[in-house]
Structures are given as C-alpha cells and as structure tokens.
Amino acid sequence: MSENKSSNSINSNNSSKVSRWDQHGRQHVVRVQRSGVQRTIRCDTCGWRKGAQFLPWLKAQEHLAEAHQATVDPAAS
Numbered sequence: 001m002s003e004n005k006s007s008n009s010i011n012s013n014n015s016s017k018v019s020r021w022d023q024h025g026r027q028h029v030v031r032v033q034r035s036g037v038q039r040t041i042r043c044d045t046c047g048w049r050k051g052a053q054f055l056p057w058l059k060a061q062e063h064l065a066e067a068h069q070a071t072v073d074p075a076a077s
Helices: 056-068
Strands: 008-012 015-021 027-036 038-043 049-051
Touching: 015 056, 027 056, 038 056
Parallel strands: none
Antiparallel strands: 008 015, 015 027, 027 038, 038 049
C-alpha cells in the first residue's frame, strides 16, 4: 500500500487515525478501528461512522474534506 504513514498516526496494531486541519485552524480526526479484515471509521468531530473493508484511510480523508473542509495535512507542514 502506498499510504503515507507520516500523515496517519498508528496507535496500536488495531487502530490508527487520520488528522486534517480546516481553514480556521481546527483539527479534525477520523479514527480507523480494525477487526479482522473489516475496518470501521469514526469521526471525532461529528460522530459519523462507516464500515470500510478497503481503503479506509482514503474514505476518512474524503469525509474530512467533504464534511469539514479539512484538507491541510499536519504531517506535511
């Protein structure tokens, strides 16, 4: 997988998070929980949840951009 690990903080073997900032400097976080091959993504900001077997980090980034206009990657700074 070509996922940029610097933009995702790995908390343990079963969870990770995707963080982005919006244009007002607020941080938004979507957490990815793994259970076998299934992954559940959950937004800390609005409580949105979704099951995602494939590409959960991409879906998390899409949610942050669409729902919160959070597109600035803190790891890229």
